[in-house]
Amino acid sequence: MLSDFDEIFPNEDIPEPSPDDFDKQFIEDYIQTQKARIETRKLIQEILFFASCQVASASLAILLFQYAVQVVFTAWLCLFIAWIPSLSNLGEVNLQKTEEGWTLQIMNKPIITLIKFISSVGIVTVTIYSIADELDETAKQITAVYNEIQQYEQPKIDQFLPPYFWQVILAAVAIVLLANCIKTARDRNPF
Known part of the structure; x- marks a missing residue:
């Protein structure tokens, strides 16, 4: 049974790692973990910067509309603030030295940049x-109230009369005349 084990794993001397190899491996692992942490922090910073720009843009729009700043100015200012994260990624230029030579990257993450731009x-x-x-709805309501006020500032009799006023007056006069005609006809009766 042990002979089979020796055939599978021959009894060779396995060199033990030297302390220098251990130090190099430790340093490489440490550098890799630190690079991963830095990338994670950069990603978190980008997300927080994007979210804060979007919140600032939306709240700035509400604030500027409260102070009745012109709509066009407010729209462009808010759009610019919302576009800042996307524009910063568009302008990102990296010149790096690689084993083949120098490389120039203009946009590191084009899909993320486009998603940020479209969502902003x-x-x-x-x-x-x-x-x-x-604002349009408020302006329409203000115009309607203003028109109603104007109607009451220059009153016309027709505006204060109830509906079918003239027809009711004519019908009332007709009924009174008919009643008078009937009464006078009875009073002339000689019998």
Whole structure:
């Protein structure tokens, strides 16, 4: 039984790793873990920067509309603030030395950059258009109230009369005349 084991695993001297190999391996592992941590931190910072720009843009739109700043100025300012994370990734240029030579990368993560750009445009557009719709609705209501006030400032008799007023007056006069005609006809009766 042991002879089979020796055939599978021959009894060779396995060299033990030297302390220098252990130190090199430890340093390489440490460097790799630190690089992974740095990349994770960069990703978290990018996500937080993107989210804060979107929240700032939406809240700035509401704040500027509260102070009645012009809609076009508010829209462009909010769009620019929302686009900052995407624009910063578009302008990212990396010049790195590799084994083959130097490489130039203009955009590290094009898909993520496009997703950020599209979502930021969507968030700002929805926010601004919802506020603009509310402003339009408010302007329509103000115009309606203003028109109603104008009607009461220059009154006409027809505006204060109930519906079918003239028809009711004519019917009442007709009934009174008919009643008078019947009464006078009875009073003339000689019998």
